[in-house]
Amino acid sequence: MTEGIALLTIFVFSAFTGYEVISKVSTILHTPLMSGANAIHGVILVGAVLVASQARTALELWVGLVAVFLATLNMVGGFVVTDRMLQMFRTRRKSSDA
Amino acid sequence: MPEAVTNPPVWIQLGYLVAAVCFIVALKALSSPRTARVGNLVGAAGAVLAVVLIFFVTSTDNLWAILGAIVLGALVGVLAARRVAMTAMPQMVATFNGVGGAAAALVALLEVGEALGGEALGQVAAAFTVLIGGVSFSGSALTVGKLQDWLPARPIVVPRVQWVYGAALAVSLAAAVVVAVLGSTGFAIVLAALAVVLGVLLVLPVGGADVPIVISLLNAFTGLAVAASGYLLGNTLLLVAGTLVGAAGSLLTHLMAQAMGRSVTTILFGALLGGPTTLGTTTESTRPVKSASAEDVAVLLGYARRVIVVPGYGLAVAQAQHVLRELGDVLMARGIEVSYAIHPVAGRMPGHMNVLLAEANVPYEQQVEMSQINPEFKATDVALIVGANDVVNPAARKAYGSPIAGMPILEADQARAVVFLKRSMRPGFAGIENELIYDPKTTVLFGDAKDSLSQLVAAVEKL
Numbered sequence: 001m002t003e004g005i006a007l008l009t010i011f012v013f014s015a016f017t018g019y020e021v022i023s024k025v026s027t028i029l030h031t032p033l034m035s036g037a038n039a040i041h042g043v044i045l046v047g048a049v050l051v052a053s054q055a056r057t058a059l060e061l062w063v064g065l066v067a068v069f070l071a072t073l074n075m076v077g078g079f080v081v082t083d084r085m086l087q088m089f090r091t092r093r094k095s096s097d098a
Numbered sequence: 099m100p101e102a103v104t105n106p107p108v109w110i111q112l113g114y115l116v117a118a119v120c121f122i123v124a125l126k127a128l129s130s131p132r133t134a135r136v137g138n139l140v141g142a143a144g145a146v147l148a149v150v151l152i153f154f155v156t157s158t159d160n161l162w163a164i165l166g167a168i169v170l171g172a173l174v175g176v177l178a179a180r181r182v183a184m185t186a187m188p189q190m191v192a193t194f195n196g197v198g199g200a201a202a203a204l205v206a207l208l209e210v211g212e213a214l215g216g217e218a219l220g221q222v223a224a225a226f227t228v229l230i231g232g233v234s235f236s237g238s239a240l241t242v243g244k245l246q247d248w249l250p251a252r253p254i255v256v257p258r259v260q261w262v263y264g265a266a267l268a269v270s271l272a273a274a275v276v277v278a279v280l281g282s283t284g285f286a287i288v289l290a291a292l293a294v295v296l297g298v299l300l301v302l303p304v305g306g307a308d309v310p311i312v313i314s315l316l317n318a319f320t321g322l323a324v325a326a327s328g329y330l331l332g333n334t335l336l337l338v339a340g341t342l343v344g345a346a347g348s349l350l351t352h353l354m355a356q357a358m359g360r361s362v363t364t365i366l367f368g369a370l371l372g373g374p375t376t377l378g379t380t381t382e383s384t385r386p387v388k389s390a391s392a393e394d395v396a397v398l399l400g401y402a403r404r405v406i407v408v409p410g411y412g413l414a415v416a417q418a419q420h421v422l423r424e425l426g427d428v429l430m431a432r433g434i435e436v437s438y439a440i441h442p443v444a445g446r447m448p449g450h451m452n453v454l455l456a457e458a459n460v461p462y463e464q465q466v467e468m469s470q471i472n473p474e475f476k477a478t479d480v481a482l483i484v485g486a487n488d489v490v491n492p493a494a495r496k497a498y499g500s501p502i503a504g505m506p507i508l509e510a511d512q513a514r515a516v517v518f519l520k521r522s523m524r525p526g527f528a529g530i531e532n533e534l535i536y537d538p539k540t541t542v543l544f545g546d547a548k549d550s551l552s553q554l555v556a557a558v559e560k561l
Contacts, residue, residue, distance in 0.1 A: 004219050007329050007337060014325075014338045017122060018345030025129035027467070028440075030314075030354055030448035035191045036128045036138050037350070038317050040121050041324045041343045042194070043145050044202045045168070046152045047331050051208040052164050053156035060208055061160055065167045067204035072171025073178075074198035075149075079142040080179035081190055086135040088184075088456040 032085045039078025045071035106155045113151045114335040120144025121339050125346055148335055184454055185414040188447045189245045192313045195320055196238030202323040203231030203290055209330055210277065210286045223329040225277040228286050229270060231323040232293025233300065234316045240301040241309050251306030266296050300366065307488060308365040310447040311354050315362065318347025357442035359505040390541045392550065395517055396557030402479035404435045406471065408510055411445050412485020412521060416547035419458035422484060425551050428558050437464050439471040439508050441489035472509045481513035485547045491532040516540040519550045
């Protein structure tokens with residue numbers, strides 16, 4: 001049970017951190033921030049790889065592989081699309097400096 | 099689960115810690131324009147590290163199949179993310195979020211009954227992951243449908259909505275309890291199906307204008323589902339990453355709702371309580387409006403001293419942001435002061451319009467936020483509204499019971515003259531009429547935004 005409590009502690013601390021860390025975000029960054037956070041939860045890929053590697057039946061393996069595919073889509077697509085959005089902001093700063 | 103998975107070597111755990119710190123740094127950096135892009139890359143680095151590390155602890159069974167699935171997912175992800183038009187960005191984010199939720203639910207389905215050696219809290223986490231992951235999946239799918247116009251954008255209220263909703267919720271929770279107690283995979287599948295129905299019921303009654311907020315909320319949901327799956331698998335990294343996104347996403351949802359003058363509860367449950375989420379209309383009005391030719395509008399603009407442009411989603415749809423900048427340049431060459439008024443939710447998401455204008459190289463100084471530009475409309479000769487509607491609708495100030503009541507708007511109606519560039523008389527995304535269009539000082543130039551703007555550029559140059 002101590003392990004459960006340790007995990008619960010981590011959960012509570014992470015919740016506070018997540019809340020505090022973005023509390024000063026400016027409106028123009030709402031969309032990229034949402035998209036970036038979206039990509040971060042794509043790390044469920046780690047869990048998907050774990051369960052897929054332990055599949056005992058063909059059905060379990062297929063379900064696991066679908067999870068791996070979807071999680072990768074979430075993670076990779078999420079980071080790439082966020083970068084595309086943020087690229088625009090950089091171009092803008094350059095042109096306004098010039 | 100094998101020992102190496104539940105209790106990995108220290109160096110692996112330290113690697114997880116580094117990845118978790120990467121995610122925290124990424125979120126922090128993403129909330130400031132200067133560091134945002136680097137932040138995203140830091141987040142990506144953390145994610146890659148985490149995935150590489152996991153291959154050191156898993157068994158090598160099915161390794162090639164897993165790598166194949168990853169390559170396929172990465173390929174599809176990169177292609178989709180690269181190819182999607184800037185205008186369809188919100189749908190893309192919603193799609194990625196939905197598949198993430200589905201992945202979490204599938205992981206939990208496979209792990210039900212094996213949680214931390216059958217520990218009670220682990221089963222609760224499994225049930226929670228299946229439920230929330232499923233809701234996030236179908237809810238996101240529905241938001242994509244609404245944004246893509248596959249489904250009507252107006253709120254859809256099923257008959258006896260309170261009962262249907264209440265029943266679905268009660269049955270889902272009961273199933274979740276059964277899963278948590280019995281750890282049965284069969285019931286977990288039933289729960290997943292119920293969660294999908296629940297997600298649909300949750301998003302159906304949400305009006306088009308509120309969809310972005312719901313996407314953000316579902317994003318937080320997926321984060322929580324991932325966190326719960328981390329508890330289930332005894333994996334601290336998943337727990338930390340999921341919780342971070344869950345908490346940050348909840349706050350972000352609240353901030354977005356605030357920017358639109360809405361409350362999250364009204365958006366989600368307004369329809370249930372018979373509140374102000376009234377049914378909008380999508381029919382074209384037949385009331386007379388003052389329409390004019392491009393030449394007339396060019397005269398109005400060309401001899402103004404001050405012009406404020408209000409860009410909206412219609413501009414994005416027509417891909418007219420570049421021509422708009424040309425018009426701005428032509429006007430400025432005549433010594434006219436031009437600025438762009440950016441409503442916090444112009445486009446379809448907060449910050450969406452800034453991205454689009456940045457793509458067209460509109461200088462940063464000319465993009466003015468709502469609170470700063472609103473007092474300036476009084477001293478403005480022409481407010482040029484390009485493909486926007488709801489964000490300048492004065493009904494937001496008055497009509498209680500309107501879907502946009504209380505939403506902060508750009509006070510374009512204070513300008514001396516108002517010009518609408520519109521494709522048709524169809525109302526905006528919120529599905530309500532805009533009185534400003536019928537105002538005597540308003541002129542409407544009908545046509546595709548891109549065509550109209552090119553005509554205006556040519557006409558102003560001839561003046």
